[in-house]
Every structure is written in structure tokens, then in C-alpha cells.
Amino acid sequence: MSDTSSVNQRLLGSENYQKLRNSGVLLVGAGGIGCELLKNLVLMGFGSIDIVDLDTIDLSNLNRQFLFRHRDIKQPKSTTAIKAIQHVSNSKLTAHTANIMDVETFPLSWFDQFAIIFNALDNLEARRYVNQMAQFLHKPLLESGTAGFDGYIQPIIPGSTECFDCTTKETPKTFPVCTIRSTPSQPIHCIVWAKNFLFAQLFASSGSTIGDGDLGTDNPEEIKRIQQETNELLELQEYVRAGDESKIPEIIKKIFVQDIQKLLAIEELWKTREKPVPLPDIEVDGIVNTDLSSVWTIQEQVNAFVLSTQRLMKRLPEEGQIEFDKDDQDTLEFVTTAANIRAHIFKLPLKSLFDIKQIAGNIIPAIATTNAIISGLSALASLRVLNLIKNQPEAKAQELNMAFTSKASNISSNRYISNPQLAHPNPKCPVCSIARGVLHVSQEALKTTTLSELIQKIQEKYRFEGEVSILDKSTQRLLADYDFEDLLDKTLAELNLKHGIILSISDESVADEVRCTTEFYLDEVKDAQLRLPNIEVPLVKVIPSTEETDDAVGAIESTASGEIILDALEDKNEKKRPLEDEESSSSLPPSKKSATTHDEGVVILD
Numbered sequence: 001m002s003d004t005s006s007v008n009q010r011l012l013g014s015e016n017y018q019k020l021r022n023s024g025v026l027l028v029g030a031g032g033i034g035c036e037l038l039k040n041l042v043l044m045g046f047g048s049i050d051i052v053d054l055d056t057i058d059l060s061n062l063n064r065q066f067l068f069r070h071r072d073i074k075q076p077k078s079t080t081a082i083k084a085i086q087h088v089s090n091s092k093l094t095a096h097t098a099n100i101m102d103v104e105t106f107p108l109s110w111f112d113q114f115a116i117i118f119n120a121l122d123n124l125e126a127r128r129y130v131n132q133m134a135q136f137l138h139k140p141l142l143e144s145g146t147a148g149f150d151g152y153i154q155p156i157i158p159g160s161t162e163c164f165d166c167t168t169k170e171t172p173k174t175f176p177v178c179t180i181r182s183t184p185s186q187p188i189h190c191i192v193w194a195k196n197f198l199f200a201q202l203f204a205s206s207g208s209t210i211g212d213g214d215l216g217t218d219n220p221e222e223i224k225r226i227q228q229e230t231n232e233l234l235e236l237q238e239y240v241r242a243g244d245e246s247k248i249p250e251i252i253k254k255i256f257v258q259d260i261q262k263l264l265a266i267e268e269l270w271k272t273r274e275k276p277v278p279l280p281d282i283e284v285d286g287i288v289n290t291d292l293s294s295v296w297t298i299q300e301q302v303n304a305f306v307l308s309t310q311r312l313m314k315r316l317p318e319e320g321q322i323e324f325d326k327d328d329q330d331t332l333e334f335v336t337t338a339a340n341i342r343a344h345i346f347k348l349p350l351k352s353l354f355d356i357k358q359i360a361g362n363i364i365p366a367i368a369t370t371n372a373i374i375s376g377l378s379a380l381a382s383l384r385v386l387n388l389i390k391n392q393p394e395a396k397a398q399e400l401n402m403a404f405t406s407k408a409s410n411i412s413s414n415r416y417i418s419n420p421q422l423a424h425p426n427p428k429c430p431v432c433s434i435a436r437g438v439l440h441v442s443q444e445a446l447k448t449t450t451l452s453e454l455i456q457k458i459q460e461k462y463r464f465e466g467e468v469s470i471l472d473k474s475t476q477r478l479l480a481d482y483d484f485e486d487l488l489d490k491t492l493a494e495l496n497l498k499h500g501i502i503l504s505i506s507d508e509s510v511a512d513e514v515r516c517t518t519e520f521y522l523d524e525v526k527d528a529q530l531r532l533p534n535i536e537v538p539l540v541k542v543i544p545s546t547e548e549t550d551d552a553v554g555a556i557e558s559t560a561s562g563e564i565i566l567d568a569l570e571d572k573n574e575k576k577r578p579l580e581d582e583e584s585s586s587s588l589p590p591s592k593k594s595a596t597t598h599d600e601g602v603v604i605l606d
């Protein structure tokens with residue numbers, strides 16, 4: 001330990017090393033990148049390291065999350081990671097087993113104690129959230145991700161460089177409802193049906209919305225059938241919830257025989273397609289195939305379907321609801337066998353459980369080496385961001401670099417790692433192009449301040465000339481606008497506005513120039529009633545709206561329409577605003593891949 005610290009001292013110079021020793025950092029995520037990065041940060045000698053992870057350790061983590069051992073399975077990741085590293089640590093280490101988006105545990109002010117934040121996350125929602133916190137606090141953030149051989153690090157310096165949301169994130173692959181519900185033509189359609197429709201309807205918290213969105217058909221008979229089928233499935237859900245295993249043959253008959261017969265009755269559908277064949281009577285003999293990488297016979301599929309349904313039914317009373325998880329053998333077997341039985345009916349190729357695990361669980365093999373490279377780059381970049389490199393003049397934000405591995409970056413065929421400079425913030429970014437600040441409010445003031453008083457204070461202080469609208473961003477609830485004034489006399493507490501909530505104010509005046517959209521984070525204060533931040537809310541030109549949306553949020557919202565969403569698979573490079581230097585102007589960011597957040601979450605690299 002002392003060896004490393006003396007080497008580090010010589011490398012950084014004692015003044016910089018002292019700064020490092022005095023710095024506290026936050027690491028969000030103790031998974032593939034997080035474990036590596038924690039080790040790096042400890043060996044670098046940061047004064048204190050707080051690590052947050054909400055999850056426990058799975059068997060499948062052990063091949064790359066090297067701070068964990070077999071005996072640690074089911075233990076919390078953050079505490080276990082710290083236990084594993086503390087014997088070589090000269091840093092104050094603090095573990096938090098919680099969701100980083102939990103405002104009670106981690107209010108904005110909590111983030112403020114850190115010199116820099118490292119994201120080592122695997123989902124878009126949490127990445128976006130931390131990005132937003134960093135923007136509120138003007139805190140440097142080191143964003144990172146890997147997928148297979150691809151990986152990236154992106155330093156984000158609020159106000160100076162592009163933020164995580166400045167570029168569009170890939171939207172998930174979607175399929176028309178009718179393809180999934182009526183006319184599957186690829187195994188993937190059956191997997192999506194089994195996971196997002198059947199499983200979700202029978203066991204998960206909320207039935208799938210599949211069927212409400214883009215139906216992809218005008219055939220009234222088919223639309224009626226899809227709606228009817230959804231209602232009928234609710235009946236099956238009751239059997240399942242009642243734990244009545246004797247009904248399983250009825251469930252099989254309903255979904256694999258009667259529903260197919262109904263489909264066959266819509267002749268229109270089969271004019272240009274091969275007709276499905278309802279599942280013949282198969283006597284369940286309980287014999288299962290344990291070879292997870294082979295394709296089971298249809299008899300074995302049905303046997304395993306029955307057994308996994310029984311197991312899930314037994315679990316329901318205690319668990320209340322069961323979410324699909326690729327590492328949960330019961331849910332995986334149910335989805336695998338249901339998808340394969342459907343594929344058999346539609347004369348499509350069947351797949352092994354292992355293959356379906358990859359597709360349904362959206363697994364891109366994680367490669368420990370990529371995680372190690374990215375974590376190393378992230379750790380090095382933090383020295384640059386914090387200006388701790390010996391004999392180097394203070395770097396301007398745009399002189400900092402991001403880094404991609406070559407496949408991800410597409411920049412060069414003869415380099416594995418490329419390091420274009422950072423881009424300026426995107427003036428159209430919904431996150432960093434707006435004004436933001438922290439609105440301090442006491443518990444007392446929440447109870448006594450009405451919405452109209454708050455609006456008035458905001459209008460006065462930031463010189464909003466005309467009407468404004470105000471939105472509670474946490475729930476996407478409109479609180480007031482020019483023709484909605486019902487809530488104006490309610491107090492903030494009555495409106496359930498509490499600490500941790502973000503309010504978004506938009507200038508609704510009809511003018512060529514309006515005040516920039518402004519977001520306020522409600523934070524607790526004890527020494528005052530209500531304190532508006534001293535921020536500049538500039539006037540901005542109104543740009544007539546067009547159909548096109550190139551911000552990430554718009555793109556994401558457009559998918560939340562009830563279309564069936566598969567959280568995965570496409571490997572697209574997205575366009576990026578040109579960077580400043582010649583080399584990087586041809587660069588593309590990492591190929592962004594989806595991974596699971598919740599069933600319908602869209603995520604980039606993990």
C-alpha cells in the first residue's frame with residue numbers, strides 16, 4: 001500500500017497527490033466496470049470513495065466482477081466489493097446498497113460532497129438521472145460503458161462539454177403488434193410474445209400494453225381478436241393467481257390451441273402466409289431435458305412449460321408478482337418453452353434455452369478485458385478532469401478527450417483506442433441547454449406556500465413576462481398552465497411536492513423571444529422559508545416546431561406508445577455533431593446497444 005502511494009506521489013507530484021488525497025469521489029455501480037474502477041480508484045489513493053449499487057451478486061457476475069467470490073452470491077454488491085478491497089485501501093470506503101435515483105437516500109445535496117462522479121451503470125434511466133444531478137451541481141461526471149469488445153468513456157463537464165443527453169440514444173427495436181400477436185415470422189417474434197405479452201400478463205406486475213399501440217393492421221377482425229385475447233388472458237391470470245395447478249392443461253389449450261384456431265378463422269391473414277397448426281394433444285410425461293444448449297423436442301418443451309408454470313404459480317402468493325429475469329431459471333424456462341411451442345405452431349425454428357437467454361435477456365457477452373481497459377481510461381481521465389497531472393497546464397474542457405475502443409468508435413481500422421476531443425453542449429439538448437438551479441424550501445414553506453405564490457415569485461425573479469406552465473417532472477404531472485388553473489390555490493405540500501422533486505417551468509408567452517425553460521430541484525433548507533437560486537434565465541429565440549426531433553428524450557418518448565419493444569440487438573452507429581478537430585470530425589460515438597432496465601427500458605452499453 002505504501003509502495004503505491006509513494007509511486008503515485010512521485011507520478012503526480014506531492015501537491016497534486018495531496019489534492020487527490022483530499023478528494024472524495026462517487027462511484028455508481030459495482031458491476032463489471034464498477035469493480036475494476038473501484039480497484040483503480042483505491043490504488044490511486046483518492047481520499048474517500050463512496051460506492052452505490054442496488055443489486056446483489058449473481059453467479060453470472062463472477063466471471064468478470066473479480067471482487068466477488070462464489071460465497072458472495074446473494075450478498076449486496078457494494079458492501080461486498082468494499083470488503084474485498086479494503087485490505088489494500090488507504091481510502092475511506094463507504095458502501096451504499098440503494099438505488100442512486102432514491103431521493104430520500106441521495107438528495108442532490110448529497111452528490112455535492114464529491115469532487116467527481118464515475119458512472120459504471122448498465123441502464124439509460126440511471127445514467128440520465130446522474131447526468132441530470134451533475135448538471136444541477138456543475139459536477140464533473142465520467143460516464144462509461146462497455147458491450148462486448150466495444151466500450152467508451154466520456155468526461156462530462158457541465159456547461160462546457162456535451163452531456164449524456166446531448167446525443168440521441170438508440171431507440172429499441174420494435175415490432176408491430178400484429179406480427180407478435182397474430183403472424184410471427186421469426187423466432188424472435190415468438191420470444192417477444194412469450195416474454196413481453198404472455199409472461200407479463202400472467203405473472204408480472206402490470207400486464208403488457210401490447211395491443212394498445214401500433215397494431216400494424218387495419219383488419220377489424222384481427223383487431224377485435226387481439227383485444228378479445230387480451231381480455232381472455234386476464235381470466236387465465238386469475239387461475240394462475242389462485243394457484244390452481246389443475247388448470248394448467250386449460251391454459252395450454254387456450255393459448256396454443258384455441259387462440260390459434262381463432263387466428264386461422266381470419267382467412268385474410270393466411271392468403272400469403274403459411275397457416276399455423278394448433279398444438280396437438282401432448283400427454284405430459286414430466287421428462288425434462290437438462291441440456292441447456294440443445295434444442296428440446298416439442299414433448300420436452302411442453303413438459304418444461306408445465307413444470308415452470310407450476311413453480312411460478314407456487315411462488316406468486318409470496319412474491320406477489322414476478323418480473324422476467326434471465327437469471328431466474330423459472331421465468332427463463334417459461335419464456336423459452338412458451339416461445340418454442342409457439343414457434344413450433346408457426347413452423348419456425350426452435351431455439352435452445354441458452355440462445356433464448358441471450359436474446360430475451362439481451363445479453364451481449366461482457367468481456368472482462370474491455371471493462372478493464374475502460375475502467376483504466378476512466379481512472380486516468382479523472383486525473384485530467386481534476387487537473388492532477390504533473391507538469392500539465394490546466395486542461396480546458398474541450399481539450400479533454402473521450403475514448404472509444406476501435407470497433408465502437410469506427411474511427412480507425414488500425415487503432416484499438418481512439419480519443420477524440422469532447423464536443424460542445426448541444427444547444428438543442430433537453431437537459432443541458434436549459435437553465436437549472438436548486439430551489440431551497442423548508443418543510444414549513446411547503447405547507448404554507450401555494451402554487452400561485454411560487455409561480456409569482458419565479459416570474460418576478462427571472463422576469464418571465466407572460467404566462468408560464470409548470471410541470472412536476474418526477475411524475476410528468478402538469479400543475480398549471482394558461483388554461484389549467486385548478487391547482488393554483490393548493491399548497492406545495494397538498495400537491496405532494498416535496499424535497500427531491502424537479503419542477504420544470506416553461507415560458508408560454510407568444511413572442512419571438514421567451515425565457516429559457518428552467519428546472520428547479522426542490523431541496524430542503526432549515527434557515528429560510530423559500531430561496532430561489534441566483535441563476536440567469538436567458539431569453540431564447542422561439543424556433544418554430546418541426547416534425548423532426550433530434551433530441552434523445554423525444555426519440556425515447558416516441559417509443560413509449562404501446563408498440564412492442566425488444567430491448568436489444570441492433571448494432572447501429574448514430575450520427576453525432578461534428579467535433580472540432582479534423583480527426584474527430586469523422587468520428588462516431590460508440591455503437592449504442594440496448595440492454596434491459598425494466599421490461600421496456602432502453603439502455604445503451606452496460
Ligand SMILES: Nc1ncnc2c1ncn2[C@@H]1O[C@H](COP(=O)(O)OP(=O)(O)OP(=O)(O)O)[C@@H](O)[C@H]1O
Binds near residue numbers: 033
Ligand atoms: N439505479 C441504480 N442504482 C444503483 N446501482 C445501479 C442502478 N442501476 C444499475 N445499477 C448497477 O450498475 C451495475 C452495472 O454493472 P454491469 O453492467 O456489470 O451489470 P450486472 O447487472 O452486474 O451484469 P449483468 O447485467 O450482465 O448480469 C450493476 O451492478 C447494477 O446493479
Ligand SMILES: [Zn+2]
Binds near residue numbers: 433
Ligand atoms: Zn446535453
